[in-house]
Amino acid sequence: MEKKGAQRFKVLELLEHHGGLRPGVVERVSRETGVPAADVYGVATFYSLVARPDANVRVCQGLSCKLGGADDLLAKLAADGVPHEAVSCLGACDRPPVAIDAGLELATVGPPGGLSPDDPSLPMNLAGADDPSWPAFATARRLGTDAVLHQVDASGLQGRGGAGFPAAFKWKAVARHPSPTRYLVMNADEGEPGTFKDRALMVHRPHLVMEGLAIAAWAAGAAVAFIYIRGEFPDARRALERALGETTADLDWLDVRFVMGHGAYICGEETALLEAIEGRRGMPRLKPPYPTDQGLWGQPTLMNNVETLACVPSIVTRGAQWFRDQGRTGAGSKLYCVSGHVQRPGTYELPLGVTLDEVVQAAGGYVGTPKAFSPGGASAGFLAMAHRDTPLDFSSLVAVGSMLGSAGVVVLNDTVAMPDAVRWQQVFFEDESCGQCTPCRVGARMQRRAIDAYLEGDPKALQHVDDVHWEMDAGSICGLGMTASLPLQSAMKHFPEEFGG
Ligand SMILES: Cc1cc2nc3c(=O)[nH]c(=O)nc-3n(C[C@H](O)[C@H](O)[C@H](O)COP(=O)(O)O)c2cc1C
Numbered sequence: 001m002e003k004k005g006a007q008r009f010k011v012l013e014l015l016e017h018h019g020g021l022r023p024g025v026v027e028r029v030s031r032e033t034g035v036p037a038a039d040v041y042g043v044a045t046f047y048s049l050v051a052r053p054d055a056n057v058r059v060c061q062g063l064s065c066k067l068g069g070a071d072d073l074l075a076k077l078a079a080d081g082v083p084h085e086a087v088s089c090l091g092a093c094d095r096p097p098v099a100i101d102a103g104l105e106l107a108t109v110g111p112p113g114g115l116s117p118d119d120p121s122l123p124m125n126l127a128g129a130d131d132p133s134w135p136a137f138a139t140a141r142r143l144g145t146d147a148v149l150h151q152v153d154a155s156g157l158q159g160r161g162g163a164g165f166p167a168a169f170k171w172k173a174v175a176r177h178p179s180p181t182r183y184l185v186m187n188a189d190e191g192e193p194g195t196f197k198d199r200a201l202m203v204h205r206p207h208l209v210m211e212g213l214a215i216a217a218w219a220a221g222a223a224v225a226f227i228y229i230r231g232e233f234p235d236a237r238r239a240l241e242r243a244l245g246e247t248t249a250d251l252d253w254l255d256v257r258f259v260m261g262h263g264a265y266i267c268g269e270e271t272a273l274l275e276a277i278e279g280r281r282g283m284p285r286l287k288p289p290y291p292t293d294q295g296l297w298g299q300p301t302l303m304n305n306v307e308t309l310a311c312v313p314s315i316v317t318r319g320a321q322w323f324r325d326q327g328r329t330g331a332g333s334k335l336y337c338v339s340g341h342v343q344r345p346g347t348y349e350l351p352l353g354v355t356l357d358e359v360v361q362a363a364g365g366y367v368g369t370p371k372a373f374s375p376g377g378a379s380a381g382f383l384a385m386a387h388r389d390t391p392l393d394f395s396s397l398v399a400v401g402s403m404l405g406s407a408g409v410v411v412l413n414d415t416v417a418m419p420d421a422v423r424w425q426q427v428f429f430e431d432e433s434c435g436q437c438t439p440c441r442v443g444a445r446m447q448r449r450a451i452d453a454y455l456e457g458d459p460k461a462l463q464h465v466d467d468v469h470w471e472m473d474a475g476s477i478c479g480l481g482m483t484a485s486l487p488l489q490s491a492m493k494h495f496p497e498e499f500g501g
């Protein structure tokens with residue numbers, strides 16, 4: 001399968017192995033892979049962990065970390081003369097301010113939020129206890145692929161990676177594809193600011209995650225499964241590898257390969273992720289063709305989020321209807337990541353469709369007087385407390401101009417000025433645009449500059465925000481460019497008094 005790209009797919013691995021973008025490394029990797037040096041250099045500069053290997057400490061700039069003192073930490077590191085770098089979200093928003101050390105291990109002091117409720121007797125799906133014998137996998141093989149595909153369909157499972165796409169649709173498309181070579185990819189690149197549920201799942205329920213992956217690969221007829229996991233999540237990789245070593249299930253038919261990310265948020269987008277596995281810059285592909293038809297190396301590929309796959313064992317053993325019944329306005333339970341101004345930030349499993357107040361109640365209540373919230377990560381923008389009763393599900397939030405996305409719920413209280421919060425999010429999108437669509441690359445910069453100019457006292461700075469958004473939405477090929485204006489636009493809509501309205 002990798003014949004055509006055999007050397008190319010090693011580019012990132014070798015760049016990392018030789019210490020990142022240092023003198024002589026590009027030429028060496030070029031010699032070792034046969035990929036032209038200019039091309040290797042282009043790949044190396046795209047990925048922050050490779051491009052800037054000398055940062056000792058990396059400090060998260062996500063919204064929750066900003067609220068939790070990231071700027072003070074940066075100032076202290078500068079004063080102490082520690083080589084450091086400010087980076088986009090590090091996926092541990094329950095422990096702000098988050099930093100990682102040179103080995104990419106968490107160097108943060110706060111207690112982990114964990115998966116809650118951590119009680120196996122509760123009828124919930126994901127927050128129970130792990131079983132290394134993988135009983136659902138054995139049941140799935142006994143039932144047969146058609147029965148499993150039918151169950152996943154009947155369960156109403158929607159992808160938990162952001163779009164809420166029906167899982168069965170993709171599973172069936174790959175399973176019924178005529179190509180004999182098919183792949184499964186688990187998307188564990190969790191990078192949306194405010195989101196840390198996949199990390200919690202992999203660390204706390206590695207067997208459940210791997211069991212779901214095995215069922216999906218088997219049902220789709222994939223003999224090779226790639227786990228694309230954030231480079232900043234070495235703890236999650238260790239947990240998954242341990243589970244693979246511990247399980248007593250028969251896995252002789254499945255080749256599981258780990259590919260580590262190298263610090264580019266856009267690689268969470270499914271086609272950018274495929275490019276990254278193949279050893280290129282993580283630039284999204286035009287769709288169609290969709291990965292289910294032409295994915296990795298042009299072969300049908302089933303890609304699912306970590307949480308999506310972790311829902312599968314329960315669907316197989318407890319049944320499609322059981323799963324449906326766990327939800328309120330949509331099927332199943334859902335992991336909500338809660339951070340910002342709440343008492344106990346963490347990952348909470350609740351019925352799909354609970355309200356903000358219910359999620360925050362699970363997290364111990366509000367800190368101070370709540371003013372705004374972001375229901376699904378940076379891409380979801382901001383909502384005012386008037387929307388506190390909107391069900392946090394895939395359709396209700398879209399109806400109010402937002403989205404559930406990856407369910408990274410960040411709460412802001414009345415000590416936060418919305419223009420500041422907006423600026424932090426717009427900086428994120430400007431930094432993380434892959435740059436291939438001009439409207440996204442230029443528009444993200446214009447939106448950030450607009451909020452900067454407004455903060456510096458120009459009252460007219462925001463007058464073109466909607467026009468720029470229109471261009472970005474119409475001219476971008478992936479979801480980043482389409483949603484990148486949302487923090488600014490939504491805050492202007494819901495808090496006009498803070499934007500000169
Ligand atoms: C900019 C961008 C970033 C994304 N990041 C992630 C991510 O980190 N993890 C993820 O599972 N899906 C992410 N997605 C969604 C994926 O493209 C894809 O829809 C998902 O992996 C499919 O799995 P699911 O159907 O199980 O949700 C992202 C999408 C976009 C547009």
Ligand code: SF4
Pocket residue numbers: 266283284432433434435436437438440441476477478479480481482
């Ligand atoms: S919309 Fe932005 S991030 Fe997405 S492909 Fe285009 S330039 Fe890249």
